[in-house]
Amino acid sequence: MNRFRPAAVLFDLDGTLVDSAPDLTTAVNRSLADIDRPALTEDQVCAWIGNGARRLVARALAGRRDITAEPPATDAALARFFVHYHDCLHEGSRLYPGVRDGLERLQAMGLPMGVVTNKPAAFTTPLMASLGIAGYFGVAVSGDTLDVKKPDPAPLIHAAGQLGVAIEDCLYVGDSDADRAAAEAAGSPLVRVPYGYPGDDAIFADHPAAMTLTVDQLAVGLAEPRKVL
Structure with a gap:
């Protein structure tokens, strides 16, 4: 990801923005x-x-x-x-630390943002609304928005298209191997959050090229003038 500055940022939901x-x-x-x-x-x-x-x-x-x-x-x-x-649905689910601050900063920068999740839309929409984050995103692609879901790259490509940005100019932020595989197939650089769910830890260990940052760390870095990843 040398010398890459995204035109938009796409996020996974569960394990990335929300601990559900x-x-x-x-x-x-x-x-x-x-x-x-x-x-x-x-x-x-x-x-x-x-x-x-x-x-x-x-x-x-x-x-x-x-x-x-x-x-x-x-x-x-x-x-x-x-x-x-x-x-x-939202009895115990919560945003990870730094997520709201990071989204606020990215929004203030004018970076388009979207969510790409495997969660069905019937749960994605009310969960994001209940946690007060729906307004940050120009698009939310759920697991049943298309006929396929991650690790297929089509949901990422669809989200980028809805934002009017080429997928290779998007940064994808996730925590799972499905996220890694979808981003890799789509040609989108990946940032892995350092928390999330542990099922794919060994797989990420075999792919050290994925940069590890929290959402607020990512936002702070991108807010720096001429900052590139």
């Missing part, structure tokens, strides 16, 4: 309780976030991250999960 693990854990455990399955810890659920709700539910049913096939009960469990998540 408490409410995702609640919804998963209520879904498991419906079928008399034992509850999971938040740490377990955190390790399984990053590839959309369906994969999260399938992993919860299987009890592990690496699955080659979905458990037979995935469809029914996913339907229950959506009902429960709707009921607890």
Whole structure:
């Protein structure tokens, strides 16, 4: 990413802007309780976030991250999960430290911003509104906006197009391997936040080219005159 200054910044949502693990854990455990399955810890659920709700539910049913096939009960469990998540969507979810300050600074610079998430739009929109961040973004591409979602690059490319910016001129900020793969395929430089969810830590260790910054650190750096990444 030598000598790169973005024309726009795109962000993942869960694990990047918002720590939604408490409410995702609640919804998963209520879904498991419906079928008399034992509850999971938040740490377990955190390790399984990053590839959309369906994969999260399938992993919860299987009890592990690496699955080659979905458990037979995935469809029914996913339907229950959506009902429960709707009921607890913003009970415990919160912005990561420095996110609001960073978004304020980027907005003041006039940088267009967007969100690209695998979360369904029915949850993306109210969650962003409840946390008071919807107004920072010119576009929000959810997991069901297109026929594909990350790690496919199409959602990033679509978001850039909605902002009127070429995807190669966008910076993408995320925390998961789906984010890394989508940005790489789209030709967009990637910044990884140093928090988020731990499931893909080993994969990022194999890709040291991804710069690690918090949202406010990124904003402060880009606010410096002639600053490039």
